[in-house]
Amino acid sequence: MDSLIAAFTDPTAIAALIALVVMEVVLGIDNLVFISILTNKLPEAQRPRARRIGIGLALGMRLVLLSMIAWLVGLTQTVIDLGISGPLDQHGAPTFETALSWRDLILIAGGLFLIWKATKEIHHNVDPAGGDDVLDSKSVVTMSFGSAIVQIILLDMIFSLDSILTAVGMTDNLAVMVIAVIVAVTVMMIAADPLANFIARNPTVVMLALGFLLMIGAVLIADGFGVHVxxxxxxxxxxxxxxxxxxxxxxxxxxxxxxx
Structure with missing residues (x-):
């Protein structure tokens, strides 16, 4: 209760809350773009429900991770070290390294998955007749609701981990982190349908969004190897x-x- 009161009365906590809300909203855009593109592959009647479930799961995962901060910090401990590192930068830290923690492995796997999904989607937008796939524009009605939710869950996990680690790095006030996450996910919920509808109405925006996902995937992989963009x-x-x-x-x- 004390930390909750401080979140609304302590100027330092208020400043941290505002900064963290902005950061969490920005990070949530990545999550929302993926959910929008994926749910647009479902029959139109199922899309709003899939988006609500996907964003609800994103909130749930973030709150669960916040309740396990001690375990989450432990994910940064090295579990695999290939003994390879880049030259030192001006701060004396290696420009890249292969001493990988569970966090790094999760980010690398998530980045690879995101690049694969975006590449497949770009391929089927450029060449719709290139073959059948769950992401093929001709197979919208055949993509199952469950398949969409499973794919959303996988990416929610990656984006939630990144979101909460960012929050932990900005403040140690749990109440501030919880409030910021709830506000950010609420914004995602409000923006979900308008964003998805806008993407569906403008095919060139789809390609732009897929380009964003490719870039985000590459950044996740780089981050996993210690290259912090x-x-x-x-x-x-x-x-x-x-x-x-x-x-x-x-x-x-x-x-x-x-x-x-």
Whole structure:
């Protein structure tokens, strides 16, 4: 209770809460883009329910991980060391390393899975007749609800781990972390349907979102090997690309009105 009161009365805790809410919302965008693309492969009547379940699972996993912070910190202990590391940077730390913890292994596996999924989806968008697959645009109605949920769970696990480790690194106030996670997931819940509908209406946005997923997958793998890419650079690039795509959408609509 004391930590909860501090979250709303202590200026330091309030500042940490605001910063953490912003960070958690930004991290949640990655999760939401994947959920939106995947659920758009389901029959239209099932999509809202799948999104709600997926985001609900994301919240549940984050809260479970918060309740297991001591165990979570233990995931950063080295379990495999291949004895390979890069040259030292200006801070005396290796530019990359192969002393891998469970956290690193999970991030690498998640990054590989994300790259595979995005690559398959890009392939079927570029060449829809290239063969049958659960992600094939011709097989929307054959993709099962259960299959979509299982795939969402796998990525929720990866994004939840990244989200909570970020929270632990920013504050040690559990109440602040819980509030920030709940606010961020609430924003995800509100934005889920509009984002998914926007992606479905604009095919070029799908390709842009898939490009984001490829980049996020590569960053997860790099992070697993100790190459820490500043997230500000990643999200600045995503924001710029999104702005260019929005301008393209406006330009196409203006051209269509003139042509009509």
């Amino acid at each position: 500043p997230k500000g650079y990643i999200y600045a690039a995503m924001a710029f690309s999104t702005l260019v795509e929005v301008l393209n959408i406006f330009a196409r609509k203006a051209k269509a009105r003139k042509g009509g």
